[in-house]
Amino acid sequence: MTAWVLGLVLASYAPQQAGSALLDPPREARVQALGKQLRCPMCQGLSIADSGSSAARAQMDKVRELVAAGKSDQEIRDYFTSRYGEWALLEPPAAGMNLLVWLLPVLLLVGGGVAIARTMRRPVSAAPSPAAEPEEKLPPSDDPYLEAVRAELRQ
Amino acid sequence: MSRRGLWIGLSLAVVTAVLLFVLAKGFGRDPHAVPFQLRGKPAPDFTLRRLDTGAPVRLSDLKGKPIVLNFWASWCAPCKMEHPVVTMAARRYGQEYQFFGVVFEDTEENARAFAGNPDPSFPQLIDERSRMAVDYGVTGVPETYFIDAQGILRDKVAFPIDPRTMMDKLAALKQPAGPLSEVVR
Numbered sequence: 257m258t259a260w261v262l263g264l265v266l267a268s269y270a271p272q273q274a275g276s277a278l279l280d281p282p283r284e285a286r287v288q289a290l291g292k293q294l295r296c297p298m299c300q301g302l303s304i305a306d307s308g309s310s311a312a313r314a315q316m317d318k319v320r321e322l323v324a325a326g327k328s329d330q331e332i333r334d335y336f337t338s339r340y341g342e343w344a345l346l347e348p349p350a351a352g353m354n355l356l357v358w359l360l361p362v363l364l365l366v367g368g369g370v371a372i373a374r375t376m377r378r379p380v381s382a383a384p385s386p387a388a389e390p391e392e393k394l395p396p397s398d399d400p401y402l403e404a405v406r407a408e409l410r411q
Numbered sequence: 412m413s414r415r416g417l418w419i420g421l422s423l424a425v426v427t428a429v430l431l432f433v434l435a436k437g438f439g440r441d442p443h444a445v446p447f448q449l450r451g452k453p454a455p456d457f458t459l460r461r462l463d464t465g466a467p468v469r470l471s472d473l474k475g476k477p478i479v480l481n482f483w484a485s486w487c488a489p490c491k492m493e494h495p496v497v498t499m500a501a502r503r504y505g506q507e508y509q510f511f512g513v514v515f516e517d518t519e520e521n522a523r524a525f526a527g528n529p530d531p532s533f534p535q536l537i538d539e540r541s542r543m544a545v546d547y548g549v550t551g552v553p554e555t556y557f558i559d560a561q562g563i564l565r566d567k568v569a570f571p572i573d574p575r576t577m578m579d580k581l582a583a584l585k586q587p588a589g590p591l592s593e594v595v596r
Binding site: 271273276297298310311314315317318321337338339340341343353356357360364367 | 422426429433436445446448449486516517518521540541542544545546547548549550551
């Protein structure tokens, strides 16, 4: 039974292959930097450089192959976006609809700052005290206690 | 309403409208769904080795008949459910369409055990290190790509294909390129 369960579990995973041979240090640094910018298609918010999945390894191989072929960083990003769309980029470019994501927080910060500055500059008007309020003309009362209180308040 | 109140109301309305628009765009789609960018573009050429005979198969030599490429792996449970659908389609429509299986991230031994050696229904190809899969924008398995007789990638199914979807996609492959290629999944 244990062997059967173990077999089922092991059969559910892709056999791991090692990545392709590393390039020289400067070019390999480029490969890793580009890999950090590209989204792993099988993972949740991980880059292909950080993921251990087989699909990410295959994509890192492709990045390495394109770097070795002398492609520029932009050409390599274009290769992936032409296949996976902008979805492939962990940091989408600030253009089109994406621009909103970049601009809205800045606009809200500026708007909030302006609102706070205007509120701070406005002179604070003294709260009207009850004594300053115009005296209300009240009809005279027959109750001596009430009249006494009113007289007290008028002083 | 005062001028100041009008400005505040207008600003709030604009901010709310923009927020609603962004949220509607975001919630209206599956964040994990990878767009199919190669639709309507020439299928990337490849030369892969057949699993059974070892003979090379080159895409550019196959033009003239629509092609179905089914990416699969023996470790993928949904592929096991899907395989009979592709096998049946290959047996039934093999005269009109060329069916190929592409082994994704798997060992040849496991692939042979899965597909049979030789697979009598359709040839299986070995994609060394998944180079061709990345060229096609494969994100996982199973995935099935439909290429028309002119070598144009017309459609993709990124889930275990069912018989009805298979028939719809095959029929669409014979239609001129255009809206008909966008058969509902």
